[in-house]
Amino acid sequence: MPETGHGDPATGGFGPENLPYGVDERGRVVVAHGDDVIDLELAGDLGVDRRVWTSGSLNAFMSLGPDAWSGVREALRRRLSELPAAAVRRRDAVRLVLPVEIADYVDFYASREHATAMGRLLRPGTEPLPEAWTHLPIAYHGRSATVVVSGEDVPRPSGIRNSDGGPTYGPTRCLDVEVELGFVVGVGNRRGEPIPAERAGDHVFGAVLLNDWSARDVQAFEYRPLGPFLGKSFATSISPWVVPLSALEPWRVPGPLQDPPPARYLRTAEPRGIDVRLELVLNGTVLSSTTTAGLYWSMAQQLAHLTANGAATRTGELFATGTVSGSTPRSAGSLMELSSAGREMLVLEDGQKRTWLEDGDCVAIRGWCGDPGTSDWVSFGEVRGEVRPGPEEVVVR
C-alpha cells in the first residue's frame, strides 16, 4: 500500500480513490498513485488501444468516452498490487507537462461572492451584480494558446493602463491571481446539438486546479464593452494532474438555492455542487481558504449553458468556474478582493507586505476533497507559478 496518509495536499492524497491522470516529459500518460506514478503503456492490458498512452497528451484517451474512462479506471485498480516494476517510478522523479491539448478555453463567473465583490470594486455606486447574473452563468472565452502547466514562470505582462497622466503602455502594476477549478471536456458535441445539463458527465473527463493570472489595471482600461482581453490572456496555469470526475462523486453537495429558478435547460438534479477545498498560498503564506461548495452555477449548468446556442465543443475544451470566493474576508480567491483593489496591505508570515504581486513572488493553489491525512481524501496536488520580470518593451522603430 503506497503512502497516502500524510496531510500535505501538494504531495499527499493520491490514494486508489483518486488515480489522477497526467503526461510525463516523454509524452506518456501516467497516473499518480501514492508517491509513485504509473506508466500506463507499461501497466499491461487496460482494455483500450495502447497507442493512446504515448500520444503526448490525454486527448486521444479522453476522446474514447465515458465507458473507456471507467473501464480503464477499474482495470487499473485491479492491477495496482501487481504492476510490473518497469511501470512504476517515484513521483518526485517525474517531470509533468501540460496534460491536455487545449481546444477552446472558457472562464465562468460562478461565485456570487466574487461577482458581487468585483462589481463593488470596479463599478462603485452601481448595482454590483450584473442584471443577467442570476439568470445565466456569465462567461467569456479566454486564450487557449497561453494555458500552461504548473511550474512554468509568468513573465510580468505589459499593457495600456490608465492613470492621472492618461493611458500609457508598460508593465502591469496590478498583477493578480484567480483561484479556480477547471473542467476538461473529453467528448465534445456537434454544432447545433446542445448538451443537456444532466448529460454533462458523459462529456466531462475530469478537473484541474486553475490560476487565471490577471493584470487588473490593463483589464480595467480595456474591458468595455467586449470583456477582458490582454488583462487575462498572458497566462493561465493548470495543475498537471487531471482528477477524474468519478473521483469527485463522493464530495457532491447540494449547492445554494437558485432564485429566480433558472431556465429549464439549466435545471439539474441535486446534488449540484462539489466540495473542493482550495488554498491560495503566496511565498509560503496561506492567504485564503475557500471551497467550490458554495458556487452558484454548477459544472453541469456551465456546460449546458456553453452549448445552449448550439456551440460545438471538442476534446480538450477547458472551462473553469471563475474565481472561487467565499463570504468571509479570508476566503476570497484573488488579491483584488483580499487587498480591496490594492488599498489594504496583506502581511505575509515572514513580514513581507503585498497588495499586488511582485517579481519573484511564488503563487501556489492547492486543492483537495475530504479531510487531509485520512484514508480516502482526494488531492489535486497544486498549481504553482513564479512571477518574473517581463520582456523589454518592443520598440518598433
Add this chain to the structure above:
Amino acid sequence: MPETGHGDPATGGFGPENLPYGVDERGRVVVAHGDDVIDLELAGDLGVDRRVWTSGSLNAFMSLGPDAWSGVREALRRRLSELPAAAVRRRDAVRLVLPVEIADYVDFYASREHATAMGRLLRPGTEPLPEAWTHLPIAYHGRSATVVVSGEDVPRPSGIRNSDGGPTYGPTRCLDVEVELGFVVGVGNRRGEPIPAERAGDHVFGAVLLNDWSARDVQAFEYRPLGPFLGKSFATSISPWVVPLSALEPWRVPGPLQDPPPARYLRTAEPRGIDVRLELVLNGTVLSSTTTAGLYWSMAQQLAHLTANGAATRTGELFATGTVSGSTPRSAGSLMELSSAGREMLVLEDGQKRTWLEDGDCVAIRGWCGDPGTSDWVSFGEVRGEVRPGPEEVVVR
C-alpha cells in the same frame, strides 16, 4: 490563359496575381486559378515537402514560414502554363472544406463607424465610443470550434433574451451578420515574446472573408461585464479561399489619421491599411457596400496588440477586423446598423422586407481588391450561409 476577366466576385478574380489556397473534400491543398483548381501535390516539385499538401488543412504548409510561402508562390507561377493535366480540375466541380485548423480566434472592433453606431444603439445617452477605443484595438476571444466554412447552414441559436415579461430562453429574434475580413496566422510566437507590428508580415499567411453571425438579443442581455459569449459563439463562417498576404500588397492604402498618436508598440510604417471591397448580399439583394480601407486599426496593429502582453499565438490562429462599416447609411456591415436595431425595415429587390434574418434566408459576403473584370483584380470569392430553424429546446426533465 484561364478566364479571369468576368466581373462577378463570387466566381471571377482568380488570376495569377491571386492564387489563393484552399483544401478540397479529400483534404488536399488546392490553389484557385481562373476557373480551375490546381492540386498542389500533383503540380510537381514546389520546393517543400509534398506531405504538406495532403494533411487535411493548410496548417502544415503555413507553419513553414514566409520563405516557403513566397517560394511556393513563385514556383507555382512559373509552372502555370505547364501543369500536368491530372493536377487541374474545374473549380465548380470541387467541394472545399474548412481550410485551416483554427487555433485561437480573436475578433477586433477596428471600425470607428461601427463602434460608434453600436455605442449609440446599445448605450443611448452615453458617449458612444468606449474610452479605450482610440488608445488600443479593442477585441475579444471568440469560439474556435464553431468556425465553419462557407456553405454550412446556420441553425437559429437559442439563448436567454430579455423582454417586458422578463428574461426567457428561446430562439433568437434578432439574428444578424457581421461583414468582416479575417487574417490567418501561419507562424506563431512564443509566450513572453510579443510580435512587433512591423514584423506582422512574417507571421500572417493570408486573409479570408468572415461572417460573424450574431444574436443581438442574446448578446444584449449577457454581455456585461465579460463581453459577448453565446450571442456570437454559435457560428462564424469563413470563405474557403485564403488569399495570400502578398496578393494584397498592391492594394495598400494609408489608413485614417490616428489621433491621439498610438503607443509605440502600435506604430507602423505607412501605408497601414488595405482596400478590400466588401458587399453584403441578402437573398440576392446587395444591402451594403463597404471597404476595409477606412479601418482605424490595421492588421499589423491588431497582431501587435494581441501579443503585446506576451500572449502566444499558434499556426492557425484567426483574427478578424470586426464589423466593417463605412460612414454612409448603405455601407454598414450589419443589420443592427442597417435597420437601426430593428426599427427600420429593409426592402429586398423582390419586395420582401427584413429587419433581422428569417429562417431560409441566405446571406453572402463577397470581397475583392481592384476593379472587377480588369486583368489584375483579386477576388476572395464569397462566404455564404443559409439560416435554418434551430434545434428543439433541450428539455432536461
